[in-house]
Amino acid sequence: MxxxxxxxxxxxxxxxxxxxxxxxxxxxxxxxxxxxxxxxxxxxxxxxxxxxxxxxxxxxxxxxxxxxxxxxxxxxxxxxxxxxxxxxxxxxxxxxxxxxxxxxxxxxxxxxxxxxxxxxxxxxxxxxxxxxxxxxxxxxxxxxxxxxxxxxxIEGVTLGFDKIAPGDKIILSGTIGDHGMTVISQRKDIRFQTQLKSDCAALASLTGELLDKTAGVKFMRDPTRGGLAATLNEISKQTRLTVQISEADIPVNPTVRAAADMLGFDVLNIANEGKFVAVVSPDCADDCLNICRNHPLGKQAALIGQITETTDLPLVEMATKIGGKRIVQMPYGRELPRIC
Amino acid sequence: MLERIYKAQQLMDAACKTLGRQINIMEVCGTHTVAIFRNGIRTTLPKAIKLLSGPGCPVCVTDQGYIDIVLDLAQRDDCIIATYGDMIRVPGSNGSLETKRSAADVRVMLSSTDALQLAKDNPDKTVVFVAVGFETTAPATAVVIKEAAEEKRENFCILSGHKLVVPAMRALLAEKNDKIDAFLCPGHVSVIIGYGAFNEIVNDFSRPCVVAGFEPMQIIEGLAEICRQLSQGKAELKSIYTAAVTEEGNTTAQQLIAECFEPADGCWRGLGRIKKSTLKLKDKFSRFDALKRFNITETPVEDTTGCRCGEVLCGLIDPPQCALFGSACVPETPVGPCMVSSEGACAAWFKYGRKKQR
Incomplete structure (x- = not known):
């Protein structure tokens, strides 16, 4: 040639x-x-x-x-x-x-x-x-x-918002914020030195195994833009149910946490490219967690919360590490670094 | 950790019973505001404790007149505007830097050093650095001013919007809101100015001042310390942020500020004109002052939008009491600056709990 x-x-x-x-x-x-x-x-x-x-x-x-x-x-x-x-x-x-x-x-x-x-x-x-x-x-x-x-x-599998019911458990396949913080830290106008690494990975082998081996998976989504906050809010909005999560159970790489804190970002809003959220029936939550944790892409998988009936308005509510509560809102698009 | 929280809660409960009235505590630091909301701290406090978010977010306290000057400069073909991120969305009288961005050259910076570098990289343009922030960011501005002077970098200047925290606290108590019982003093600012700087608030106004860091534990223990003092009828100065804050502060940073800037009267959103509350470049550096460089005179601008950010900043109302909050004014289309910055009181209320938190 x-x-x-x-x-x-x-x-x-x-x-x-x-x-x-x-x-x-x-x-x-x-x-x-x-x-x-x-x-x-x-x-x-x-x-x-x-x-x-x-x-x-x-x-x-x-x-x-x-x-x-x-x-x-x-x-x-x-x-x-x-x-x-x-x-x-x-x-x-x-x-x-x-x-x-x-x-x-x-x-x-x-x-x-x-x-x-x-x-x-x-x-x-x-x-x-x-x-x-x-x-x-x-x-x-x-x-x-x-x-x-x-x-x-995949045969026999139907997933969707309409399958989700109160009592269902929420599984997160690993740490959050890695991709978004890595990309932000390497942008020309922001650039700072870190050990951050994007989680960019294809999840089909893990989701395939999960769906093959258990029958209780009702819904899955990869929390990309808008992060975990956007995905959970979408679940709440579509199902009219309340999503309760526990801050202490959400895995976050300490470097990601530090970088997000430094820029004033909420790590719940930061993009991921190799994670999924699964809503599963309560009786198979442990099985799902074990399957994830035995797979290289799900080692840090965690049970982060559950779906409950809505009493007032459907929302995502988080129990904070110090025993407080706060609402997790749908992020509004663009995180801006703070001043000091 | 939970044990310490429990202990602090008991202390606060007891203090509230002793006092038998609402306790108004104001934080004057945007990072505290966010940490309080993000950790759900309000939901862990006794009902009688009311937290007020004061003038602690640099974006929020910047007045409309200043924003309008920045927007005017952004229209010039010979200027590049270098700004910290949250400033780009603050609405002026006619649009914001974000809406002007496609027509103007506006760059988001993480540091003042980047702004000076931008000037080096663009010798045919004048870089105007939108220098806002309290005593925390002023030293960094001073560093680049000195560097620009040494290098004779004539295509660089700043529009100083730097502000001083203590004069604002004095003005608040003296003229705007005497219902504030105590201050949770800012951690970052105190690293620079030292906790001793708040002595005058304690002495002249008999209000407890407690400096705390940003971990939720620090904030809760800071609030508990304030409650202890109030219930015992005391007003003392105390820092529990011992890991980072000393009484005299960072004297090198203070010298840098003193070398380049001098205190001047200036406008604050909501608080109006406050004596010796802003930082203006000293005469020997005045050629780096964008106001002088472009022959601009500051004119006070009347806010006609119905936005009540000013009252929010004074602790006179909670954000949901503003008619615009959550309807005309939301993070996507902010009317006032407190809805713009992630550290603004309105944005924090909107984001973390407009339905459930007090």
């Missing part, structure tokens, strides 16, 4: 001509070898072993592109896998769309593509279709990625 003369992405790489072809054949195809993709059809044809499918999509715009514990590529694969996983599906195939800003170094693109390939391989998920576009310098933040994912519904 002819050597690429360019070391950066040009607008022409998205123009549909020679350079586009070179970008796809030289950089993308070799990394994602599979029968569905090889002949570059307009649409992938898949043979699946179930006709109940889960289908999801998500776009990734993280800054910086590379952070301790992951990068935008790994995130784009794991994030979409996780959306399928918490819906009770086994992830099968992903699409991959790249929106690349003119001027992005090929070396950076290659690192991201390698990471995507590795994450897809590790999780036995194929990239079966895709697209690349380029935009003018300044119109994007180096690269934006969209992935859509298809999964087959």
């Amino acid at each position: 002819k050597q690429n003369k360019h070391d950066r992405i040009l607008l022409a790489h998205g123009g549909g001509g020679k350079l586009s072809d070179e970008l796809i054949r030289k950089y993308i195809l070799p990394r994602f070898k599979n029968p569905a993709l090889e002949k570059l059809p307009d649409a992938a044809t898949l043979n699946l072993d179930s006709n109940t499918l889960a289908f999801t999509t998500d776009s990734y715009v993280v800054k910086p592109l590379f952070f301790n514990g992951g990068d935008i590529g790994k995130l784009a694969v794991c994030g979409t896998i996780n959306d399928l996983a918490v819906a009770g599906a086994k992830p099968v195939a992903l699409s991959l769309s790249l929106i690349i800003e003119e001027g992005l170094e090929f070396s950076v693109l290659e690192r991201i593509l390698d990471s995507i390939a590795r994450a897809a391989d590790d999780n036995d998920v194929a990239i079966v279709t895709g697209d690349t576009k380029t935009v003018e310098a300044g119109a994007a933040e180096k690269i934006f990625i969209n992935t859509a994912g298809i999964g087959t519904r």
Whole structure:
């Protein structure tokens, strides 16, 4: 193959001509070898072993592109896998769309593509279709990625808000805030030295095992943007039930706690990329906890609370470590570092 | 820990019985405000203890006139505005830095040093550092002013909104709210100014002043100490934040402030103009003063929104008593500054317990 003369992405790489072809054949195809993709059809044809499918999509715009514990590529694969996983599906195939800003170094693109390939391989998920576009310098933040994912519904599993009932227990699969605090700490305008590491990981192997081995899982969600607070508030809002949690039982990495305190952030509002919340029937809570704790991605799993009847308005209420109580509100979008 | 909390609670219960009336304790530190809400401390206290969130959040006490000057400067093509995060959402008379951000060059900074670096990186623009905060952030501003002077960095200046805590406490008691029984004094500020600085409040106004840290245990024990003093009819100065606060404070930081700034009369939201309560650059550094650089005169701005942040800051009302609270004024679209900062009283009330907490 002819050597690429360019070391950066040009607008022409998205123009549909020679350079586009070179970008796809030289950089993308070799990394994602599979029968569905090889002949570059307009649409992938898949043979699946179930006709109940889960289908999801998500776009990734993280800054910086590379952070301790992951990068935008790994995130784009794991994030979409996780959306399928918490819906009770086994992830099968992903699409991959790249929106690349003119001027992005090929070396950076290659690192991201390698990471995507590795994450897809590790999780036995194929990239079966895709697209690349380029935009003018300044119109994007180096690269934006969209992935859509298809999964087959795990047999006998139906999850949903409507299954949740008073008395159900809430399990959290591990520490919170790791991803969000890592990314914030490595942002150019904030940057401080820490030992933080993103929890970016694909959860399908853990959720799959949980759903295979127990029958009491009623609902799962990965607390990404908005953190644990957003997920619990969504549960309360959709079910009109009250969510009670205990601060002392929520696992938080001490470095994450310290960094969040320093910036004045509430760790409950900080994003996670490798955790899930599961609402389970009370009789199988211990089993679920054990399964999580015996899996590498759920070692610090904890029972953090329960669902109760609502007396006034449905809300999320937290018993604090000192024996007080407070309401956990839906976060309002953007955490700002405080002044002193 | 729970044992110590129980002991403090018993002390407070006993004090409340002895006094037989409501006890109004004001905290003058945004970090205390948040810690009190985040830990649900109000729900652990006897009903007779009322906590008031005073003028302790730098964003909240900044008056409208100052915000309007920042917004005007943001409109200039030759300026980059460097600001601490929470300032960008404070509404001025016409929009906020956040709404102006797409048209203006506004950068969020974590430190004053970053702002000076920004000036070095952008020699063709003037970086205006929105220097707000109490004695905690003023030394950091002083450091960069000295550095800018040494480097002859002419494309850097500050708009000083720095404020002093003790003059505000005096003004509160003397003119606005004499129902405040005691102060839970700020931990961070006390690290700099020393707990001795609150002696004048104890001596001149006979109000207990207790300096506490930010762990919930510290706050509860600080409140218990205040209750003990009040029930015994005493007003004393005490610091229980012994790990970080000394009587004289951080003299190096104090010298830095004294070297670059001098106290000046200035406007506070809710409290109005207070004598010698703000920090103004000394004459020898006046070329770094954005007001002088851009020939701006401060004009008092009348707040016409119906926002009652001023009364909240004086401890005269609780946030839910403001008609705008939770309806027109919510964290997404704040009308007043106390709803903006995570440390603002209104934001804390809204976020952590508008339904259940007193």
